[in-house]
Amino acid sequence: MKKIIIEIVDTIDTSRVYSELSHAQSGGICVFIGSVREFTNKEAVVALEFETYKTMALKEMRKIADEAFSKWDLNKLVLRHATGIKKVEEPVVIVGASSAHRSECFEACRFLIDTLKDRVPIWKKEIFRNKTVWVSAHP
Amino acid sequence: MKKIIIEIVDTIDTSRVYSELSHAQSGGICVFIGSVREFTNKEAVVALEFETYKTMALKEMRKIADEAFSKWDLNKLVLRHATGIKKVEEPVVIVGASSAHRSECFEACRFLIDTLKDRVPIWKKEIFRNKTVWVSAHP
């Protein structure tokens, strides 16, 4: 019955995450969506470009999912990241969990995004009007 | 630019919450969906029935939204509850917040659902095969 969806995709369809996480034994679903925002330190971002080491990224996402299932009592889980160029307001990542009670899905959802950002081999390049910057590359 | 959506509806359309919360200055969106789950203390729930004191419920939801905006740096916020009979897996409540950074939207989203459950005049009746029970009515 437990179900994990892990994907790296070109475009994230935010409308289907509810049906992906819906489960007869789940009273709570928590979803986090990360999207491109216009300003980074006062400079206007034109777009973000995401690059990934796909085989490894999927493996790491799988480990994060397994860890979440071992830490919390969850029924379903989604980890989906986009690659390529994303413009302002476009979704770049969606993670979510469903559980009987709400504490578990909130805690798991926060863990999913924090750990994904920490570990999964995906790189983000900020595209400004006059330059591009690989995020976090330099101290 | 700040936008608050507060509604009591017959049916919750989970697919449109992303576009409702999407905002050029938001890098993070956190959404919680509460749905009907099959088992409550081992007894099979056939459905839940929600009743509301609508004028007051909308007022209380508005206060919760204002409180969230004063506590966290948010761009948009949704508080939507359903009324009537809801079957297993059907969504009954959806709350969400969007903010520049993810901590704010997670904390605000948790606050929205916790405070809604605590204060908003909505009542839930559990419909079992042989009886009905108003949740939390008795000690």
Add this chain to the structure above:
Amino acid sequence: MDVLLFGIAKDIVGESRLRLEGEHEDLLSVGQLKRFLKRKFPEFSNLSSFAVAVNSEYAEDDVPLGRNDEIAIIPPVSGG
């Protein structure tokens, strides 16, 4: 004075609106209304708690009741 009833309060009283006519003279505050309800419908004493709303705002026991106020009984809420 009309009192709106919701959830289990509606089941206890058997209707969704309680019309208080002659009795009204004594019910000058939220506290008095609560005591009146517990006397007239002992089932109210078995609830976890119940609040009163005056003009769709939660009201403490010392809030006065006026003839034109919208008054409602708020049994323990359980939304979400």
Add this chain to the structure above:
Amino acid sequence: MDVLLFGIAKDIVGESRLRLEGEHEDLLSVGQLKRFLKRKFPEFSNLSSFAVAVNSEYAEDDVPLGRNDEIAIIPPVSGG
């Protein structure tokens, strides 16, 4: 031995795959590969950090490198 390059590592080296031919004999571990890269491309020393993956798993400095392993340079990740 081929080394896959991503993100800023690809920009530093100027290609997405670094072919190491004669030099390979000395590169027996992850640690040796890291030192080699920093020597050959000094820009690597300016990064916040960088890791090496062997067969798509993060690998510590003492992990040995084999001719048939898939080796990749993992500069600081920034997904999400």
